Amino acid sequence: MKVKIGPVTRIEGHLNVETTIENNLVTDAHCEGEMFRGFEAFLKGRDPLDAQQITQRICGVCPYAHAIASSYAQEMAYNLEPTPNGRILHNLIQGANHLYDYLLHFYQLCALDFVDVTAIAAYKGRDPSMVQLRDWVKGELASGKAFPAAPFLPRLAGRYIDDPEINLQALKNYLDAMEIQKKANRASAIFGGKFPHATGIFPGGCTQKVSIDLIISYQSLIKETIDFYKLKYIPDVLAVAAGFPEYWNIGRSQGDFLSYGLLPFSPNPQSQRLLAAGVLSDGRVETVNFEKIMEDVKYSRYSSPSGLKVREGKLIPDPHKKSAYSWIKAPRYDGRMVEVGPAARVLVDYSSNNNQRLRELVDRYAGLAGIQPMQLNSVLGRHLCRALCGLVIGEFLLQESERLDLGSSSMAKFEVPATGEGFGATEASRGALLHYIRLKDHKIEKYECVVPTTWNCSPRDDNDQPGAMETALLSTRVENPEEQIESVRIVHSFDPCLACAVH
Numbered sequence: 001m002k003v004k005i006g007p008v009t010r011i012e013g014h015l016n017v018e019t020t021i022e023n024n025l026v027t028d029a030h031c032e033g034e035m036f037r038g039f040e041a042f043l044k045g046r047d048p049l050d051a052q053q054i055t056q057r058i059c060g061v062c063p064y065a066h067a068i069a070s071s072y073a074q075e076m077a078y079n080l081e082p083t084p085n086g087r088i089l090h091n092l093i094q095g096a097n098h099l100y101d102y103l104l105h106f107y108q109l110c111a112l113d114f115v116d117v118t119a120i121a122a123y124k125g126r127d128p129s130m131v132q133l134r135d136w137v138k139g140e141l142a143s144g145k146a147f148p149a150a151p152f153l154p155r156l157a158g159r160y161i162d163d164p165e166i167n168l169q170a171l172k173n174y175l176d177a178m179e180i181q182k183k184a185n186r187a188s189a190i191f192g193g194k195f196p197h198a199t200g201i202f203p204g205g206c207t208q209k210v211s212i213d214l215i216i217s218y219q220s221l222i223k224e225t226i227d228f229y230k231l232k233y234i235p236d237v238l239a240v241a242a243g244f245p246e247y248w249n250i251g252r253s254q255g256d257f258l259s260y261g262l263l264p265f266s267p268n269p270q271s272q273r274l275l276a277a278g279v280l281s282d283g284r285v286e287t288v289n290f291e292k293i294m295e296d297v298k299y300s301r302y303s304s305p306s307g308l309k310v311r312e313g314k315l316i317p318d319p320h321k322k323s324a325y326s327w328i329k330a331p332r333y334d335g336r337m338v339e340v341g342p343a344a345r346v347l348v349d350y351s352s353n354n355n356q357r358l359r360e361l362v363d364r365y366a367g368l369a370g371i372q373p374m375q376l377n378s379v380l381g382r383h384l385c386r387a388l389c390g391l392v393i394g395e396f397l398l399q400e401s402e403r404l405d406l407g408s409s410s411m412a413k414f415e416v417p418a419t420g421e422g423f424g425a426t427e428a429s430r431g432a433l434l435h436y437i438r439l440k441d442h443k444i445e446k447y448e449c450v451v452p453t454t455w456n457c458s459p460r461d462d463n464d465q466p467g468a469m470e471t472a473l474l475s476t477r478v479e480n481p482e483e484q485i486e487s488v489r490i491v492h493s494f495d496p497c498l499a500c501a502v503h
């Protein structure tokens with residue numbers, strides 16, 4: 001039987017997933033992106049310095065990653081190196097956005113798949129703030145009012161956490177996480193100007209001058225966020241893992257892993273990064289080569305040629321194309337399907353033996369959970385990888401902010417050349433993000449974005465190879481084929497953003 005579990009809710013944008021179920025097993029899956037946007041088309045002919053502003057409007061969740069990728073691409077095209085302060089500010093703005101985004105994903109978009117608010121009434125503890133929250137929940141549930149039953153109820157059929165205390169703590173952290181997200185966003189806005197869609201990020205640096213009060217404000221917000229990661233977020237991921245250990249083995253994608261690396265250590269974006277770049281295949285890490293990336297459209301709603309390299313990309317929408325089932329293209333690396341995102345980021349870095357702090361955290365928590373590092377390719381693995389990456393990023397941001405030089409400029413001086421081309425690659429929260437720009441007569445002649453969710457939610461490619469999420473759903477046992485909480489948990493673990501995927 002075929003079951004559409006779309007539109008999948010609590011994600012960004014319009015995703016449909018059609019599963020085929022036989023004997024309670026998912027035997028096939030198709031991810032369908034349902035909306036066309038066209039940023040690459042309308043960037044053509046514009047002033048190149050519009051690009052890092054306009055591409056942020058691809059998405060309200062990860063705008064800074066688009067601004068950064070665009071700035072890197074323009075820096076390459078202009079042969080421009082940012083000032084040391086400029087690069088540090090790029091890192092501070094983008095890193096704080098990761099801290100916000102992981103919390104949003106785990107608490108507001110995923111915790112609801114595991115937490116049972118109806119169990120909270122049975123809490124027998126005496127902690128006054130918990131008792132108050134319990135009584136409030138009881139009252140709200142009894143009154144039939146929308147909150148807090150919504151967004152926790154109604155929900156899909158399935159097993160949820162049964163311990164009242166864990167549920168209550170999770171609800172408290174769900175609420176507190178929103179306050180911490182505000183703080184992380186405020187930290188980004190100190191140098192970026194505002195959230196979302198920062199005005200301060202430019203090729204060559206940042207328009208905000210640095211001052212001691214701004215640095216101290218930034219650091220205090222990041223410190224509070226790191227505390228929440230240590231005291232709440234990581235323990236909450238482990239609490240979910242303790243209740244649902246089977247999810248270390250559910251939702252495994254069946255391809256390789258790609259990460260572009262995150263947060264360069266020097267003004268040159270090609271320099272070593274806090275988290276390493278690479279393609280991980282069979283335990284070996286290869287250097288990323290953008291020339292090996294091609295986008296297939298056999299099953300995508302475009303009549304432009306299939307299998308084009310990034311710099312050749314074309315976009316001719318064909319809404320009625322017979323073979324197509326998605327507006328998402330199918331990017332492939334050297335013909336191979338890859339997963340991008342938190343698990344890819346961690347596994348590429350771990351296998352490269354790059355960041356020792358991350359390695360230590362992975363070994364410690366994989367040991368606690370009794371799993372092998374490769375089991376991070378799973379529903380729980382993606383959740384744990386976000387939390388661990390966030391801690392490593394947060395600690396780095398504190399050190400990085402100490403390197404700002406109060407007497408130096410945040411922006412390099414430059415002029416936009418008449419011609420040039422550049423690639424800009426970074427890790428958005430959801431994974432590997434690539435922008436490409438080509439200039440002619442001081443204007444954008446071509447702009448291409450190859451975006452994390454495009455990789456993860458891609459349809460079949462020209463060789464009929466499924467995308468990462470399509471493979472992650474295969475062989476999943478579903479208790480209730482009509483509702484499939486198990487499949488929904490897999491889809492949510494990727495944190496799809498369809499606004500980004502089709503752009």
Ligand code: NFE
Binds near residue numbers: 060429431
């Ligand atoms: Ni719209 Fe995005 C991130 C990017 S996902 S959220 O993270 O780039 O494709």
